[in-house]
Amino acid sequence: MRKKSKTSLFACSLVLLLILGIQLFSARTVMAQSEDTYNPIAYNLRGGTSHVSGQLTDVQFDDGNYIVFESYSTGIDTMKSVDSNRSDVDSSTSKGTHSSFSAQQYGPDSIYDTLTEENTASGASNTTLINAESFEGTWAPIGWTETGAWNRESNQAYGGIYSADFDGPAFGSASGDLDTPDLNCFDATAIYVSFYFREDVGLAAEFQLRFWNGSTWVNIEYLGGYSLGWHHWEMKVTNSQYFKSDFKIRWRADAVDNGESAYVDLVTVKKEVEMDNYELDLEVQWTNANYDETNEELAIYADKGKNTHSLNFSSGYMIVGDGTPNWGSTAGTISFWIYWDTIGNRPWGQNNDMETRFSASNLVIDWGYANSLISNASFASARWYFIAIVWNGNHDELCLYIGDQENLPILDAYSDTWTSAVSTVGVTENNFMASRGGIDPTDGLGDDLRYWDISRNLTELQSDYNTELTGSE
Structure with a gap:
């Protein structure tokens, strides 16, 4: 009766294992006591069964040890990165677009970073302050100022019909200034100045270029003494003394005589401003996260610091x-x-x-x-x-x-x-x-x-x- 009982028990166990999707392979063994037993020598996993703990010996002997077979749902797992800007769980907006951080460009990896502020700006940006002014409209252009004999004339022009012109008087000599409007360069890291000029009949120190540094005019160059014809003048200004909210440019005609003329045309001024964009970077890893709910999210809460009052x-x-x-x-x-x-x-x-x-x-x-x-x-x-x-x-x-x-x-x-x-x-x-x-x-x-x-x-x-x-x- 004992042998029959054990055979019936094994048969019931075999039926249960087959229901779980497990196929056992057994070999008949003759024991010294002349008692037949069935010892599994292998198994195949079927269906969704994919997790096994224990050894074959745990079912070959009646020693209280067992193999555990588990079947997991075949549903789709949801993954969400801090680099996304969506939320599929609680309808809140996930924060963070940090893939541009240098610390993240080589991960995820095994190196976990401290919370770091980084400037992810792409570089400098240029703003045009004067765009190819060729003096085609009403004289003087809006915001510009002039003294002396400065005017617009059509007898010489590099672009368009007119240029700014200063002619010496019929008798004696004359002086005058042509100034740009105030140009806000307070936040500049560089200023780009470009214009065309010409002088006739051998002007030397009489034709001058000056910059305003917020308190005084600084002579930059004498524009006289060049060969007859139009010349292109340009400069990248990096001297911070000119990074003022009222930076401006002056063309000075100084003691110009009869028959002498100075011309300016196509004036362009741009400023370069450094673009800043500071963000926070933190690379983390969760271990032993127990996903056992229908909808779950992992979140990082930043420490707001100790100063939480006003x-x-x-x-x-x-x-x-x-x-x-x-x-x-x-x-x-x-x-x-x-x-x-x-x-x-x-x-x-x-x-x-x-x-x-x-x-x-x-x-x-x-x-x-x-x-x-x-x-x-x-x-x-x-x-x-x-x-x-x-x-x-x-x-x-x-x-x-x-x-x-x-x-x-x-x-x-x-x-x-x-x-x-x-x-x-x-x-x-x-x-x-x-x-x-x-x-x-x-x-x-x-x-x-x-x-x-x-x-x-x-x-x-x-x-x-x-x-x-x-x-x-």
């Missing part, structure tokens, strides 16, 4: 220190982040002649005197803005930079004729989210108020404008 005011303000710190240096930079619940009032100030205030939706900078600068940008409520005021009394420069939660700060307003000073105005009370003595408190949020006793440039501001203060600076 100042919240509706009718109050912050006194800087004990109110006496004097930020009225000869040169300096003040910057802060601000979020207006209601646009208006005075975000910062320490004196009647050193404060910020609003006129409608525009920010007014009183720096030594009223209305020193007025923002070109209009502000809106319920949005974070970055504001930086930069001044340099040694160069008569006053700048206003503005950015926001999505855009880098850029130059918004600029003056190179700011001849005042804040080093002598003193301090009534240094306040943030209000002005001196708590006048006109601002309704909103303020954060990351900073002061330097140097004038910081745009590159320096953009490098850390979004770096949070930790309190240990």
Whole structure:
């Protein structure tokens, strides 16, 4: 009866294994006790059965060990990369287009990177400031200025019908200047200047080319002494003294005599600006991820840092220190982040002649005197803005930079004729989210108020404008 029982048990087990999609191959063995047993010597996997744990010996002996056969679903697995911009699970937008990072161009691999900021910009971009001006329209062209006998004439032209011309008088000599409009090259890394010129009857030092560097005219070249006919003049300007918001070019006719003439035509000026695009790169790997739900996603949550608070005011303000710190240096930079619940009032100030205030939706900078600068940008409520005021009394420069939660700060307003000073105005009370003595408190949020006793440039501001203060600076 015992032999019959064991045979029936094996038969039942064999039926179950066949149902799972497993085919066993057995060989008959005669045991010393003259008892027949069936020992599997191999198996084939069928259907969706693909995962096996255990050994054949686990079913050849009644020792409590077993082979485990598992069948997985043949459904389609869904993979999603951080480089995609879609979500197939929770309908949220996945963030990240990081394939341009150098750290990712050789992966995925076994090297896991730290969170890194990288400039993925493609390089420089050119902006045309004057496009082949050939003086065909009304004289002088819009924005251009001229003195003396400069005019447009058709007796000589390199392109079109007219050129700019200066003729000596019938008796004696005469002088005059032809100037381009102010050209904003404050953010330039290079300036490209191109034009055609000619001089008749042996002009030498009388025909001059000059550049304006924001404070004075610099002589670049004498254009006289060339052979008769048209000549092409061009230069890539890399000297940063000309990277001003009011850069311009002057053609100077100096003491030109009777019968002498100077001509200018087809003037083109371009500026080159470096393009920046900073992104974050992180290469990670998940191990032992248990995909056992119908819809799943893996996500990385970035640490926002320890500075997760800002100042919240509706009718109050912050006194800087004990109110006496004097930020009225000869040169300096003040910057802060601000979020207006209601646009208006005075975000910062320490004196009647050193404060910020609003006129409608525009920010007014009183720096030594009223209305020193007025923002070109209009502000809106319920949005974070970055504001930086930069001044340099040694160069008569006053700048206003503005950015926001999505855009880098850029130059918004600029003056190179700011001849005042804040080093002598003193301090009534240094306040943030209000002005001196708590006048006109601002309704909103303020954060990351900073002061330097140097004038910081745009590159320096953009490098850390979004770096949070930790309190240990």
